Amino acid sequence: MRIARRRGHDTDRPEPGTAPAPVDPRVPPPGRVVAEFAGILDGRSLWVAVTARPGRLALRPVGGDQPHALPDHGTDDQPGWLGARLDLTALPPVTEDGGPAVHEVVLLPPGGAAAQPLWTPPLREHRPPPAVRAGAQFLLRRAEDGTLRVRQVPWTPGPTLARVAGGRESLTLVVAGAVPAGAHHLALVDDAGEIARVPLADGVAQLDVATLDALDAATVADRTARVIVLAPDGAAHVMRHANDLGDARVGAPLPTLFDPVTGAPRVRLRWGPGGGLLARLPELAAGAEGAEA
Numbered sequence: 432m433r434i435a436r437r438r439g440h441d442t443d444r445p446e447p448g449t450a451p452a453p454v455d456p457r458v459p460p461p462g463r464v465v466a467e468f469a470g471i472l473d474g475r476s477l478w479v480a481v482t483a484r485p486g487r488l489a490l491r492p493v494g495g496d497q498p499h500a501l502p503d504h505g506t507d508d509q510p511g512w513l514g515a516r517l518d519l520t521a522l523p524p525v526t527e528d529g530g531p532a533v534h535e536v537v538l539l540p541p542g543g544a545a546a547q548p549l550w551t552p553p554l555r556e557h558r559p560p561p562a563v564r565a566g567a568q569f570l571l572r573r574a575e576d577g578t579l580r581v582r583q584v585p586w587t588p589g590p591t592l593a594r595v596a597g598g599r600e601s602l603t604l605v606v607a608g609a610v611p612a613g614a615h616h617l618a619l620v621d622d623a624g625e626i627a628r629v630p631l632a633d634g635v636a637q638l639d640v641a642t643l644d645a646l647d648a649a650t651v652a653d654r655t656a657r658v659i660v661l662a663p664d665g666a667a668h669v670m671r672h673a674n675d676l677g678d679a680r681v682g683a684p685l686p687t688l689f690d691p692v693t694g695a696p697r698v699r700l701r702w703g704p705g706g707g708l709l710a711r712l713p714e715l716a717a718g719a720e721g722a723e724a
Contacts, residue, residue, distance in 0.1 A: 463550035480514035601639035611662035619656035
């Protein structure tokens with residue numbers, strides 16, 4: 432893997448004797464070790480690199496002294512860099528009675544010198560979403576002082592989309608994984624409420640044009656719905672079985688349901704930023720010529 436230096440922390444510093452400028456979050460404080468690259472690319476490993484220097488990279492609990500001995504699967508040897516690929520699934524699990532949930536990324540100098548927390552410029556809002564592994568999600572975070580952190584969030588398995596098949600006018604969705612007990616319907620729901628539902632039997636649901644024809648086109652147009660499994664005790668969002676892509680909308684495209692008369696799209700299935708299944712209903716009402724989403 433080739434490591435590209437992140438920009439945003441190499442701006443000019445003020446000249447000596449000038450009035451102090453407002454703190455720029457893109458500029459590292461003097462003496463801080465800068466994380467030139469950091470990412471959780473596959474959902475279970477932290478890829479991190481700093482400019483070459485003695486020592487090794489590790490994680491330790493925020494407020495703690497002892498770093499975790501995580502497996503380091505290494506990075507490609509590149510002159511000028513010190514890198515690591517740390518297996519986050521080896522972190523202690525988060526528990527209700529005290530398992531650490533937030534860890535900071537540190538440089539451990541040789542000879543037992545004090546650990547040095549890594550500094551990072553502000554993280555991008557649209558970073559690759561974490562995949563779910565070992566009952567947890569791992570998220571990159573930035574502390575107020577710029578320290579790079581990894582937050583561990585407990586995760587409970589839920590329903591996943593095992594397969595989707597069919598033609599232009601009808602789609603068969605097969606749901607697997609931890610389907611809630613007593614679930615008998617698959618529904619399209621957004622913040623305004625339920626849009627539609629179809630029967631779910633043995634994990635199989637059929638979404639077709641006839642279902643959409645029964646809806647009021649004016650009320651469902653231009654809406655993006657979550658695809659959820661309905662059960663007597665609640666609902667669960669249908670997810671990707673392994674959310675390990677930066678943009679699953681491009682890397683794992685899903686089919687579209689079309690109107691048999693006009694050929695216009697009626698429902699576009701796609702993956703959301705967190706790996707949840709979404710259904711996009713186009714802006715124009717069904718039956719309109721040349722409708723576009």
